[in-house]
Amino acid sequence: MAELAALEDPKARAVNERHGDDHGVNLGKLRAVAKRLRTQQELARGLWATDDTAARLLAILISRPKAYGRDDLDSMVREARAPKVHDWLVNYVVKKSPHAEELRLAWSADPDPAVASAGWALTAERVVKRPDGLDLAVLLDVIESQMKDAPDRLQWAMNACLAQIGIQHPAYRTRAIGIGEELEVLKDYPTSPGCTSPFAPIWIDEMVRRQG
Known part of the structure; x- marks a missing residue:
């Protein structure tokens, strides 16, 4: 969370907020963090639980889609109010799920x-x-x-x-x-x-x- 906070960029936040996304992290830098972390399902669950938009985007990138149950995904899509979180959750996790x-x-x-x-x-x-x-x-x-x-x-x-x-x-x-x-x-x-x-x-x- 400290690392994500350090990546906060006012210009990125201004652009993101125009699309309804309440975070200020450049998505390229966010993907670089995810690439370094690789898949870490328990960390992903912890990041999701923070309710922070940048953390949730990172959580999606390091998730193992098949590790989520049907009810997990149902709850997550209802919690995903930021458009980018919603979009990534559906495309990167739900579409790859057996559910x-x-x-x-x-x-x-x-x-x-x-x-x-x-x-x-x-x-x-x-x-x-x-x-x-x-x-x-x-x-x-x-x-x-x-x-x-x-x-x-x-x-x-x-x-x-x-x-x-x-x-x-x-x-x-x-x-x-x-x-x-x-x-x-x-x-x-x-x-x-x-x-x-x-x-x-x-x-x-x-x-x-x-x-x-």
Whole structure:
């Protein structure tokens, strides 16, 4: 904790706080600390328990994903209020867990939009890597009816799922683009030069074009 405190940078904190993350540690330096520590599950649990955002990010990086039980992960995702902690927890730990599918099903309809967004992030992962067994038409129905009025983090996750359906599954591409055009979610999102817009119709078209 002392080492993390010594890495505190006011400029990094200002940038992070604009994204809702309450810490001032440069993520490159944080990753360097994690690389030195390597996997240490008990230390990871202790760091998580501090409720400090930088410590929790470090905890995620040194965790052994399969060491967490289903209830551990459920509690952690509900505690992960900083967006970066939430994002890393889902991507670096939950997606590698044997409980990922059970949690995907439980979380996707959770009344807490932050938890539901984790479920939708796991669904987007399945759309890309293991689509067998998913009813893509039903997913599109839900996105069409709920995404427009969803809270920001949930809306973003549903939009990513919409885009991946359109990118990965040609049979549903026209409908996915149509839903994006109808709902106009993230249509005006500011996009840096060289980056792809998160607006689903543009995102889908660009990724399909790159696939050739």
